[in-house]
Every structure is written in C-alpha cells, then in structure tokens.
Amino acid sequence: MKRFIDTTVRLLPGVVLVVALAIGGKLLSNWLQVVIAVAWIRSLASNVIIAIVGGMLIGNLVPLPKIFAPGIGTYEFFLKVGIVLMGARFLVTDVARLGGIGLAMVVVEILFSIAFVGLFARLFGLPGKLGSLLSVGVGICGVSAIIGAAPSIEAKKEDTSYAIAVILIFGAAALVVYPLIGRLLSMSDKLFGVWAGLAVDNTAEAVATGAIYSKAALAYTTLAKLCRNALMGFVILGFAIYYSRRGMAKEVTHKGLFLWQKFPKFVLGFLGLSVLFSLMAALFPSAEAHKFLSSKTGALRNLSEWAFQLTFIGVGLRTSFKDMVKAGAKPLVVGVAAEAAVAVFTIGMVFAVAGFLPTL
C-alpha cells in the first residue's frame, strides 16, 4: 500500500500536466477548426499536430521542474491502453487477414533491416553490438526493442543510449516527412497506414504518424505496427543466441520462457478485445444488440483517442532538440542511411502487395 501511494505521489504532477495539456490542446484545436477558413491550414491545426508540436515547444522552451519527469514518462502506458482499447473496433477476422499478410511483410522488412543496418554499421566501423542494437531498433519497434535486447546481448551502456538517440531523432523526423511523402504520392489511407506501421520505428511515433495522416490510416498503422511488435521476442532471441555462441553474452537456457518474457503482452490485450467484440457481434445479431454494441465501441473509441492524445503530448514533451544536437553526426549518418533504405524498401513492398491488402 505504501508503495502504491509513493508511486501515485511521484507520478501525479507529470500526469496532471499531460492531462491538462491534452485537454487544452483539444479545446484549442476545436476552436481553430472553426476559426480558420483556409482548408489546408485548418488541417495543420488538427488536435494530433497541436498536441505534438505544443508538447515539443513546451518541452524545449519551458524549463520544466524535475518533479514532472516520472509522470510524463507514463505516456507509454497510455499508448498501450489506447492500442488495447482499439482492439474493440477490429473484427477478429480482419485482424487475421491483415495480420497474416502483415506478418509476412514484417518478416521481410526485419530481414532487410538487419542485413542492411548490419552491413552499414560494419562499413562505418561501428561496434558490432551497436550495429545489432540499431538493427533491432530499426527493424522492430524502436526504443522498447533496444531496451529489451540490450541486456540479452550484454551491450554497453553508451551503445544503448546511442541507438536510442538515433531511433528518437528519426521518429521525430518521420512525423513530418512521412505524411508529406504520402500526400505527394497521393497514397490511400490503407497504403500509407501500412507503410507507416512497417517503417516508423517507435510505436508512439508510428501511431502519431498514422494519426497525422488520417483516422483511417491510423487503424492500418496500428495493426501493421503490432505485427512488428509481436515478432520482437524472436529477433532478440536470435541476436542473444548469436552473441552467446561467440562467447560475447550469456547463454539463453530456456528459449520458450525467454520468448514469453520478451513478448509484448498488450498485443494480447488488443487481440482479446477484438475477439470479445467480434464474438458478441456474432452471438447477438439482432438490430437492437448491434445498436447497443456500436454505442459501446463508440465510447471505447473516444477513450482510446483520449489515451492517444495523452501519448502525443508525451511524445512532444520528450523530443529534445538539444539532445539531438548533442548526439552528434555519426548516428545521424548511420540513421539517415538506415531509415531511408528501410523507408524506400517498405514503400516499394507496400505498393507491390497493394492488391492483396484487405480493406478494414
């Protein structure tokens, strides 16, 4: 009980700040949507962009006291809650159809990232384990994959922070660059959503990129991203075995347990809600039941969007321009090459399989 109270007190200031900014951002965007007459400027004043840019401005310009830090860090929790709640919107059959082709694309994307980033890291003389961390980050899901892999391959602390810096810099860049490319190529919500889910590294930034494009794109982004997250354990296990065979890390004794520990459990939550709501829809087909259920999924959608709004504020607050400059040129060079290669490769793949992608 004491620990619970301690944690609450520690998190409260930051959480209150994030919630206040989220509500303020939403109200501001609602007002701007009415006031601004020019359509394309109005689209820039969407609540997603206001939340992220507002967070960035406050995080970089206002010297926030340390007391807010733990609470701001909770945006990752809100992100996951938002994703789990989104599960209610998807028919489990759709999840299976898009998930099947999504998983196949993710496997190709991960193999390409690992091969390319590994090659590039060697070319630039980066330490081997830093190269592996970057491959994991670029290939799967950014920061959480790097944090998951670092102890398993016994990577150095500097390498870990370096890899995380690269992922965060390019996550921030993706928020701007991807939607621009999408609009330039007039990509559909479906194609753009799948592309962002496959290519943007960090889950929070991927979801934000999809949301900036459109609400429909966000649904595809989330599903494609979850396919990547689901494979995290396998890739980390692969690297752990690779380094332990070379005597550079401890041996993995229990592979099944290792996979289970590294599996992101919130993916199960997403699937669980999708199964629950699909089952209810199938078991109660009457018009009345349908009306009841869609009012409930509507409420869950609101809740999920609020959770994402908190996430976007957190993403903005976390993005530090000062640290980007501090990280130096080397991760930038490796990052540009790796991210550009993955972006080009995945966009090609998405266009190639466009005809096979099911519509949600």
Add this chain to the structure above:
Amino acid sequence: MLTGSPGAVSIPDQEDVMEDNKKEHRLSLDWWTVIVAFSLTALILVGLPAIPW
C-alpha cells in the same frame, strides 16, 4: 518499462534494465495495461456514459 523524461532523450540505466528483468515475477507494465484497458471496457459495457470527444 517507463521511459522518457522531459527535455531528455531517455537513456535507461543498464543496471536498472537487468534488475527489472530479474524481477520478472512482478507484474509488468504490459500486464497493467491489459488489466486497466479491460476494466475500462467492462465499465463502459455496463453503461458508463460515453466520454464526449
């Protein structure tokens, strides 16, 4: 795992990460997420009014 702090690229301490892995029996953030999300869903299903968006 909570990461991120204002005005800083979050750099997890390696010792902390290892320590966290040792304490795997403790309920992880991932599980808390699932529990919270399902509780919210249950609340909404029994008729909490929709939160206006």
